[in-house]
Amino acid sequence: MQLPGQTNFYKGKVRDVYTIDDKYMVMVVSDRISAFDVVLPRPIPYKGQVLNQIAAQFLDATRDIVPNWMINTPLPNTTIGYKCETYPVEMVVRGNLTGHAWRTYKSGKRELCGVPLPEGMKENDLFEKPIITPTTKAHVGHDEDISREEIISSGLVSKEEYEQLEKYTLALFERGKEIARERGLMLVDTKYEFGKIGDTIYLIDEIHTPDSSRYFYLEGYDERQRKGEAQKQLSKEFVREWLMENGFQGKEGQQVPEMTEEVVGRISERYIELYEVVTGKTFQKHDLNYAEMQTKIEEALKQL
Known part of the structure; x- marks a missing residue:
């Protein structure tokens, strides 16, 4: 075309x-x-x-x-x-210890992208508050984990802009969770991409889709966690x-x-x-x- x-x-x-x-x-x-x-x-x-x-x-x-x-x-x-x-990082935000975060935790590590992970958690447990675990954007191959400090110190994104991206990320995730809750779902983790025109930051690409996000069914979540059962989920997983x-x-x-x-x-x-x-x-x-x-x-x- x-x-x-x-x-x-x-x-x-x-x-x-x-x-x-x-x-x-x-x-x-x-x-x-x-x-x-x-x-x-x-x-x-x-x-x-x-x-x-x-x-x-x-x-x-x-x-x-x-x-x-x-x-x-x-x-x-x-x-x-x-x-x-486009900003050269993807803002990955996680509400639960699931997927890549769980695999990292299970391997014995207690830090992901510079964010400390508490002891004693089980797969799919909720974090006390959502964590941001950014990645670099790769056009070919795998995106790579990177910490907030590395992003700012390397000049990938300025400190002021990165702090704004974090605020937008957490606010978007909270809105996504609210909408999901109304549908009987839990928004578990997702990623956001941002760009800018002039000095204005824009949210770009797709958001809250099954390819960029993970959802659990709310009904029975607590019981499944207590029993150590797999969560019922809707995602590309x-x-x-x-x-x-x-x-x-x-x-x-x-x-x-x-x-x-x-x-x-x-x-x-x-x-x-x-x-x-x-x-x-x-x-x-x-x-x-x-x-x-x-x-x-x-x-x-x-x-x-």
Whole structure:
């Protein structure tokens, strides 16, 4: 797809990003799916639409906290927004000892990204208050853990700006938790990306989607913790778990297990389930072709 005024194109793991007149961005969220930094061989129907529509709803619901990049969504899987100068760090915020934080803790370490972790915690326990564990942004390969002190001392982000990013991160996470609670969910952890235009900081990219966040069901959470049982969750973690059960963690020499129609269908259903639970709306499937997409995007760009 070539768009009028297009000055750049970037094909990411799961998104196609078009730069228009070096001022706007058109982000098409594809149905491609990645895990362990590998794009899996088969797309997941409606995944792009799910992610884009959840992100749009949460971007609208947080505009009072921080300006964001989104201008409009001309298609269910497409957002048009402002091109920002991106900060080179991702703000990962955690309310629970889960995922990467738990794996670090389980290995015996009691510090993550310079943040001390208390003794005596179990997997999925709540932290006394949310912690921020930033990572560097990698276009290829893995993002790397980094501490607040390293970010500021290395000049990646100035102290004043980083402190503002922290404030925005915690306020966004609190809003996300409030909305999740209304839906019977717990927002466990997530990540935010920021950029700026001039001196103004903008929230960019997607927020509170199953690809960038982890949710637990609130009902039964305390009981499951008491019994040491796994939490019932809605996130992309189930894809990673399926891959690990089938011997794949993205390591050299490992083969992606066969993605049968049943597996693809099951993953698609889980994404749609998460959309409906998180947004409280019934999912409406949209099947799009490139010709229709191009026409609608061009029409939307004329309105800018």
